Amino acid sequence: MRLVGAELLEAREILPGQWLQTYHAPTLATGSRAGQFVHVRTGDLSGLVLRRPFSINTADLATGTITIHFRTVGRGTEWFTHLRPGDFVDMLGPLGRPFEVDSRSRHLLLIAGGLGMAGVRSLADEAIRAGRQVTLLFGAASARDVYPTSLLPDEVEYVVATDDGSLGHHGFVTELVPQYEGWADQAFACGPEPMLQALSRLAATRRARMGVANLGRRRGGGKGDVVGSPAARRKAFLQVSMEQGMGCAVGACLGCVVMATSGVPQRVCREGPVFASDEIDWEGTWGR
Amino acid sequence: MKARRHVVTGTAASGSTRREPTARKPRSASASVSMRPSGTPSRPAPAGPVNGAAAGLDASAPVDLSVDLGRGLVLPNPILVASGTFGYGVEYGDVVEVDRLGGICCKGTTLRARIGNPTPRVTETPGGMLNSIGLQNPGVDAVIAKYAATWEGWRVPVIVNVAGESVGDYVEVVRRLDGIPGIAGIELNISCPNVGRGGLQFAIDADAAAGVTAAVRRATDLPLLVKLSPNVADIRPIARAIEEAGADALSAVNTLSGIAVAGSRSKPLLGNIYGGLSGPAIKPVALRIVYEVSQVVGIPVIAIGGITDIDDVLDFLAVGAVAVQVGTAIFADPTLPVRLVTELEAACRSRGHASHRPLVGTALPKRASAPSSRGVEYRP
Numbered sequence: 001m002r003l004v005g006a007e008l009l010e011a012r013e014i015l016p017g018q019w020l021q022t023y024h025a026p027t028l029a030t031g032s033r034a035g036q037f038v039h040v041r042t043g044d045l046s047g048l049v050l051r052r053p054f055s056i057n058t059a060d061l062a063t064g065t066i067t068i069h070f071r072t073v074g075r076g077t078e079w080f081t082h083l084r085p086g087d088f089v090d091m092l093g094p095l096g097r098p099f100e101v102d103s104r105s106r107h108l109l110l111i112a113g114g115l116g117m118a119g120v121r122s123l124a125d126e127a128i129r130a131g132r133q134v135t136l137l138f139g140a141a142s143a144r145d146v147y148p149t150s151l152l153p154d155e156v157e158y159v160v161a162t163d164d165g166s167l168g169h170h171g172f173v174t175e176l177v178p179q180y181e182g183w184a185d186q187a188f189a190c191g192p193e194p195m196l197q198a199l200s201r202l203a204a205t206r207r208a209r210m211g212v213a214n215l216g217r218r219r220g221g222g223k224g225d226v227v228g229s230p231a232a233r234r235k236a237f238l239q240v241s242m243e244q245g246m247g248c249a250v251g252a253c254l255g256c257v258v259m260a261t262s263g264v265p266q267r268v269c270r271e272g273p274v275f276a277s278d279e280i281d282w283e284g285t286w287g288r
Numbered sequence: 289m290k291a292r293r294h295v296v297t298g299t300a301a302s303g304s305t306r307r308e309p310t311a312r313k314p315r316s317a318s319a320s321v322s323m324r325p326s327g328t329p330s331r332p333a334p335a336g337p338v339n340g341a342a343a344g345l346d347a348s349a350p351v352d353l354s355v356d357l358g359r360g361l362v363l364p365n366p367i368l369v370a371s372g373t374f375g376y377g378v379e380y381g382d383v384v385e386v387d388r389l390g391g392i393c394c395k396g397t398t399l400r401a402r403i404g405n406p407t408p409r410v411t412e413t414p415g416g417m418l419n420s421i422g423l424q425n426p427g428v429d430a431v432i433a434k435y436a437a438t439w440e441g442w443r444v445p446v447i448v449n450v451a452g453e454s455v456g457d458y459v460e461v462v463r464r465l466d467g468i469p470g471i472a473g474i475e476l477n478i479s480c481p482n483v484g485r486g487g488l489q490f491a492i493d494a495d496a497a498a499g500v501t502a503a504v505r506r507a508t509d510l511p512l513l514v515k516l517s518p519n520v521a522d523i524r525p526i527a528r529a530i531e532e533a534g535a536d537a538l539s540a541v542n543t544l545s546g547i548a549v550a551g552s553r554s555k556p557l558l559g560n561i562y563g564g565l566s567g568p569a570i571k572p573v574a575l576r577i578v579y580e581v582s583q584v585v586g587i588p589v590i591a592i593g594g595i596t597d598i599d600d601v602l603d604f605l606a607v608g609a610v611a612v613q614v615g616t617a618i619f620a621d622p623t624l625p626v627r628l629v630t631e632l633e634a635a636c637r638s639r640g641h642a643s644h645r646p647l648v649g650t651a652l653p654k655r656a657s658a659p660s661s662r663g664v665e666y667r668p
Contacts (some may be wrong), residue, residue: 001381001382001383002379002383003383003622003623041620047414047416047567047568047569048412048417049416049417049567049616049617050410050412050417050619051451051620076412092383092622109660156424225294244407244408245407245408245409245410246410247410247417247419248373248375248379248618248619250375250379250380250381250383251379252373252374252379252380252618253373253375253410253421254404254421254460255409255410255419255421256407256410257406257407257409257424259405263402264401265424270379284608286406286407287407287559288407
């Protein structure tokens with residue numbers, strides 16, 4: 001984690017109200033892993049006192065750049081859209097813990113809902129560099145919100161679902177999962193909480209539904225792995241990237257917690273944003 | 289010993305039981321010169337703008353920023369970080385040089401572990417933020433086990449912020465902290481509901497505030513700060529009661545109570561409904577309270593409330609604070625507190641002061657108002 005001055009190189013409105021910005025930040029590009037995020041300071045627009053967290057959407061080691069992808073939802077994100085190439089912003093990062101891919105996993109299933117694309121996008125790059133196969137399931141409200149194919153690596157199999165049926169599967173992206181969960185060795189998701197909760201239910205019942213016999217070592221139940229440790233997460237079928245309103249983003253303020261099955265609230269900024277799906281208490285009413 | 293609780297002014301040897309308001313002291317050349325390390329020759333002023341011909345401090349002259357809070361707690365400088373905004377001091381890692389801070393007030397600590405309030409817990413508001421963390425913490429024993437050894441290795445004093453639901457809770461937490469190396473002092477968060485008395489906050493009642501302060505005072509010889517709540521009609525009788533109960537210093541203020549509404553307009557936004565407002569939005573309120581409190585107590589007042597730059601620090605010193613805590617601004621700029629130390633040093637130097645003490649209390653009424661015996665009148 002360090003504070004860096006990042007220069008904006010390019011900004012594009014890739015979808016209505018959604019922006020993709022490229023920043024020159026070599027230490028973040030080389031020092032971060034898929035799933036981590038940056039906490040970026042806004043200009044002081046009459047009293048915005050908090051930074052804004054953004055997933056590292058992509059990181060390019062060759063050019064020392066990272067991209068962030070966001071939707072304008074308020075004055076803070078609005079401020080970022082007024083930046084011009086050459087402007088500098090103050091970034092704190094890389095923050096949080098990354099996705100943990102098992103070295104034996106050949107087939108990765110990525111599932112993104114809306115802006116959740118930003119959470120899993122760089123894992124696609126990392127996986128392809130490592131010679132893995134990637135299928136990306138993407139859900140959006142309608143065709144106008146679908147992430148452009150041109151911004152994805154050619155190697156990714158890209159499957160789209162829209163709520164109104166204007167493109168791809170007519171329905172929720174979670175309905176596509178059963179077709180791919182047999183193929184996938186591991187799954188990684190980011191998106192609205194109901195989507196993650198539905199995926200978590202699917203993951204919990206996956207082995208039973210698929211009629212897989214429990215032979216040999218079981219994933220996710222390894223002895224000696226502390227819950228939440230990289231080793232334990234690596235064995236989980238589904239990892240989710242969570243979102244929560246954030247204060248400090250380094251674990252000091254305890255503002256961004258989610259309830260865990262252990263009964264102790266976990267910090268999205270520190271223990272997360274990536275969690276094994278069975279670490280999260282999805283059924284509880286706490287904080288919902 | 290009341291006399292030991294004075295802010296040491298370097299040359300002061302007053303036997304009075306009240307802090308000498310610095311503003312009323314003539315700034316004599318001899319007083320400033322006497323602050324120099326002996327043997328340092330009075331060099332001609334360099335080219336830079338140097339005020340205060342009497343002092344003639346050059347750019348390399350040492351500025352004494354230390355603050356003596358009594359009972360052996362001497363802060364290296366008056367810039368602290370506020371409880372809840374800096375975790376246990378370790379979270380920011382290499383980004384912040386903690387040893388350059390004047391002090392660290394750690395996250396609120398209770399007797400038993402607490403899971404805190406449901407989410408959402410934080411939201412940004414105009415010029416500030418609301419938080420309702422609900423004192424999530426692993427409990428005093430876990431805090432000691434996990435952090436005390438680290439703190440012991442630091443030069444910066446770590447003041448443990450203590451919260452509780454009953455006087456017994458507070459006393460027990462403080463007992464366990466007493467004598468642990470690495471713990472420099474206690475800051476009591478008394479803005480907690482007193483379960484034994486129908487959930488009334490300790491901080492809004494002079495008797496309850498004094499009661500918990502006195503009980504903790506009996507339990508420890510550690511330096512004791514008590515953090516005042518701004519959510520009261522008149523802070524002065526409460527501040528005086530806490531002083532008389534044996535507090536070594538006051539910190540003012542805690543957050544202002546507030547709420548936000550969810551985007552759907554169907555419910556309040558925060559999981560706990562109520563949150564505490566902090567940030568620049570509360571600075572005028574904090575200034576007013578420090579102004580009021582510093583005139584009626586003799587113990588040091590540490591100001592908290594919306595500090596984002598050196599001018600804010602100087603404002604709080606002017607209304608009588610001897611030190612300040614930076615809180616919410618850390619989230620936007622973690623390096624701010626350390627930078628403020630440097631900037632305060634420069635501010636003293638440019639005014640020809642060998643310490644920041646001449647800056648304390650300059651905006652207070654020139655004639656000491658007699659401490660109110662009733663403290664009931666409220667001037668908005």
